[in-house]
Amino acid sequence: MLFSTKAEYGVRLMVELGRQPGSEPVALSAVAEAERLPLSYLEHLVAKLRNAGLVTSTRGAHGGYQLARPATEISMDQVVEALEGQIAPMECFHEAPEGKVLCSHETDGYDACATKLLWTRVQGGVTKALAGTSLADLVEFAGPHERKESVGSAA
Amino acid sequence: MLFSTKAEYGVRLMVELGRQPGSEPVALSAVAEAERLPLSYLEHLVAKLRNAGLVTSTRGAHGGYQLARPATEISMDQVVEALEGQIAPMECFHEAPEGKVLCSHETDGYDACATKLLWTRVQGGVTKALAGTSLADLVEFAGPHERKESVGSAA
DNA sequence: GGTATAACCGACTAATCGAGTAGGATTTAG
DNA sequence: CTAAATCCTACTCGATTAGTCGGTTATACC
Numbered sequence: 001m002l003f004s005t006k007a008e009y010g011v012r013l014m015v016e017l018g019r020q021p022g023s024e025p026v027a028l029s030a031v032a033e034a035e036r037l038p039l040s041y042l043e044h045l046v047a048k049l050r051n052a053g054l055v056t057s058t059r060g061a062h063g064g065y066q067l068a069r070p071a072t073e074i075s076m077d078q079v080v081e082a083l084e085g086q087i088a089p090m091e092c093f094h095e096a097p098e099g100k101v102l103c104s105h106e107t108d109g110y111d112a113c114a115t116k117l118l119w120t121r122v123q124g125g126v127t128k129a130l131a132g133t134s135l136a137d138l139v140e141f142a143g144p145h146e147r148k149e150s151v152g153s154a155a
Numbered sequence: 156m157l158f159s160t161k162a163e164y165g166v167r168l169m170v171e172l173g174r175q176p177g178s179e180p181v182a183l184s185a186v187a188e189a190e191r192l193p194l195s196y197l198e199h200l201v202a203k204l205r206n207a208g209l210v211t212s213t214r215g216a217h218g219g220y221q222l223a224r225p226a227t228e229i230s231m232d233q234v235v236e237a238l239e240g241q242i243a244p245m246e247c248f249h250e251a252p253e254g255k256v257l258c259s260h261e262t263d264g265y266d267a268c269a270t271k272l273l274w275t276r277v278q279g280g281v282t283k284a285l286a287g288t289s290l291a292d293l294v295e296f297a298g299p300h301e302r303k304e305s306v307g308s309a310a
Numbered sequence: 311g312g313t314a315t316a317a318c319c320g321a322c323t324a325a326t327c328g329a330g331t332a333g334g335a336t337t338t339a340g
Numbered sequence: 341c342t343a344a345a346t347c348c349t350a351c352t353c354g355a356t357t358a359g360t361c362g363g364t365t366a367t368a369c370c
Contacts, residue, residue, distance in 0.1 A: 001243060001244070001245065001246055002157050002242070002243070002244040002245070002277065002278075002281065003244050003245055003274075003277075004246075004356085004357065004358085005245075005246065005357080005358070006357080006358085007245070008245055008246075008247070008270055009358095011269070011270050011273060012269055012270060015269040015270070025316095027315085027316065027317090028316080028317075029315095029316080038358085038359065038360085040359075040360060040361075041358065041359055041360085043317080043318075043319090044358095044359090046317090047317095047318075047319085057316095057317060057318085058316090058317080058367090059316070059317045059318080059365075059366045059367065060315070060316065060317075060365090060366045060367025060368060061313095061314065061315040061316065061366090061367055061368040061369070062315075062316080062367080062368060062369090063315075063316050063317060063366085063367075063368090064316075064317080065317090076273055087157070088156060088157070089156070089157040089158050090156065090157070090158055090160075090162070090163055091156055091159075091160065091163070092163070114166070114167055114170040114293050114294075114296065114297035115163055115166050115167060115170070115293070116296075117288070117292065117293055117296040118166060118231055118284075118285075118288055118293055119158075121284040121285075121287070121288055122157065122158075122281055122284045122285065123157075124280075124284065125279075125280030125281050125283055125284035126157065126277055126280050126281060128280055129273075129276040129277045129279065129280035130273075130276075130277065132276070133272070133273055133276055137272065138269050138270070138272055138273060139269075141269065141271075141272040142268075142269035159327085159328060159329085160328080160329070161328080161329085180345095182344080182345065182346090183345080183346080184344090184345080193329085193330060193331085195330070195331060195332075196329065196330055196331085198346080198347075198348090199329095199330090201346090202346095202347075202348085212345095212346060212347085213338090213345085213346080214336075214337045214338065214345065214346045214347080215336090215337045215338025215339065215344070215345060215346075216337085216338055216339045216340075216342095216343065216344040216345060217338080217339060217340095217344075217345080218337080218338075218339090218344075218345045218346060219345075219346085220346090
């Protein structure tokens with residue numbers, strides 16, 4: 001599996017925030033309920049998103065979370081990276097300052113790492129897919145909230 | 156990390172086989188030595204490659220492994236999939252018979268899975284990169300064997 | 311000021327997976 | 341027969357994932 005549920009849950013959390021019309025913060029418990037995810041686990045994930053500057057939080061009563069920027073300006077590579085850490089296809093891949101890719105196998109005078117070409121291409125493909133998708137794309141794809149409350153609030 | 160060392164080691168093993176000029180089988184111990192990888196671990200990996208029909212084995216003395224097909228006809232998605240299992244970005248992704256992608260979240264009458272668009276794109280990127288690279292590409296990239304023995308056999 | 315609400319924080323746990331080891335059984339060339 | 345190899349199963353150890361739990365701090369509202 002390329003990614004874990006951290007990315008899955010975290011992205012869904014972000015989409016949920018992006019679907020909110022108003023500018024008021026949304027309580028995490030509301031997100032947890034809407035997405036049927038464990039609240040206490042979401043707390044860990046949203047902390048990562050906050051540390052990455054993707055969401056802002058308001059403490060206290062009527063507090064909650066909001067997107068730090070409009071959804072059109074949040075690309076999914078930032079989101080996934082915040083949640084899963086550096087996106088590299090392989091342990092030995094280190095991102096060099098100027099966007100270059102280093103392979104730790106090359107350091108030990110051994111002949112050129114045979115797998116580098118492959119992992120570079122894979123990483124390129126993933127990065128392109130993630131960076132080329134904005135949160136707004138996903139929000140639009142998900143469509144407006146099909147209000148479960150309209151049915152469920154009575155029950 | 157997208158992939159584990161299983162893919163890394165396994166691909167290097169395949170490249171090593173692809174670099175062999177003759178048609179004689181290569182002992183796994185030779186590969187292990189050349190790539191500085193633990194032999195007993197490679198045994199597990201090569202078993203997967205054999206089950207996937209990517210290499211053939213010859214038992215007994217002077218036995219070993221060979222590519223089942225020319226390197227130009229082995230695409231890396233087959234190799235990586237044999238080693239790592241189904242290439243899916245997320246647990247909930249199931250490959251349907253006709254190449255369609257199913258998301259298990261969609262089965263529970265819940266509204267369309269917001270993440271599906273993203274993971275589909277990611278999977279597309281990875282698959283394209285892997286399928287578009289043949290073992291022959293990597294063999295060529297790695298270059299001919301820089302015979303370490305010419306230096307190392309004396310030491 | 312008190313209270314309910316909600317973010318924040320750290321420690322803990324169970325299950326799974328990765329990476330590797332170990333030991334033997336089987337096959338085959340010489 | 342024996343050495344060289346594949347083959348096979350079981351086991352260990354550590355890291356990571358997916359949570360849970362308990363408590364602390366901040367704040368709106370009465």
